[in-house]
Amino acid sequence: MTAQESSPVSAGRGEPLVVLKDVQKHFGQLHALKDIDLTVTRGEVVVVIGPSGSGKSTLCRTINRLETIDSGTIMLDGQPLPEEGKELAALRAEVGMVFQSFNLFAHKTILENVTLGPIKVRGMKKADADKRAMELLERVGIAHQAEKYAAQLSGGQQQRVAIARALAMDPKVMLFDEPTSALDPEMIKEVLDVMVDLAEQGMTMVVVTHEMGFARTAADRVVFMADGAIVEENTPEEFFTNPSSDRAKDFLGKILKH
């Protein structure tokens, strides 16, 4: 299978792609995820918001099993998540992930960061991988820095490279775990712009963020979490203007006041 064939964009829009059923997760005494049921359909952009410690990052990380779950099921494109080994690695190749702390490979150049997965996991030829990587770097506006190392780039640039690195695998879904939380205010926009572009091109996205502006413009659905549970989900319009739960009202009251 070539990477292009699995291109998810706009094919089969509306089918369930990520399905979580009755997912439970504990960290010791803490019930980190409670009775999570969530379906993300193909092409959908789901923004997960909620106070710190509400379990949103944990939820995001369970979808490619960087975090294991205690019980329940998670299906990706009709297949249950494998537990370990090669099958799990193969699944992760289909799920792009962008971290709060970028996590670019520090010992590799920007270009090598983007080509590592395609070459080692997909078996792509170096020349092809380089070409594709340069296209992606062009798209996120970092092509002219391809030979630099991560430490030589600003946070916003590093995060855009991290997005390109994830896209290089032609993932079915992209997970964003607070992608702008470690950025200076002026760099947040450049990263959000790339994400909005992606959303407009039909990428399926699960985005954990505190950026309410992004949720309003790009989200198809907002999922509000508190204390490990999904308290409310709705369209951004409905959620922001007319939240139904007290917990959400309280949260929005606090963050929208400033």
Add this chain to the structure above:
Amino acid sequence: MDPVIDNLDLYWSGFLRSLSIIGWSLVGSLLLGTLIAAFRVSPVASLRAFGSGWVTVVRNCPLTIVLFFMAFGLPELGVNASFYLFGVAGLIIYTSAFVCEAIRSGINSVSAGQAEAARAIGLPFTLTLTQVVLPQALRATVPPLGSVQIAMFKNSAVVGAFGVGGDLYSVGRNLTSAQGFSYIPVLTGVAIGYLVITLAAGALLAVIERKVAIAR
């Protein structure tokens, strides 16, 4: 220094013998130690248990006991080999525990996010380790690894004393105890032989350290 000069050929052959023990042990202990370190960070619980068991047992046994087990314990189990082979194998096993821990400390110095990012793009465990974690761990690993190996160089004298013979230490012992030369010149010659090896290794280490420091 007459005893040294008169026996330069003996010293030279002892030097080469020591170098051969050291060379094989260096390669062997690096490979085995890296493998055990990989076990210790592996997702498979039984491999982790084996790795930590290995380190606990081997690192806490005196080298002489490990060598006794090799040279006299294994033959009782029907395993036979030359003292040289047993000696080198014993030194490899003993040193591997320290190599493992030096490498593991290097691995721990690499932020967990690096391995997570590698797993997130679909790299399996081995590639995550060899492509992302170990190259970065190397920087932090070189100095402690150097100390471990230099200690091994000197432990090669223990192996020599263990019936392997022919190495620098054994040459010194032979010239003094058996041939009656006085200790100070003979041992000075032996010490110089070891110093040549360890100082050269130290210089090489400094070069490697500079190299891995730039590669980032």
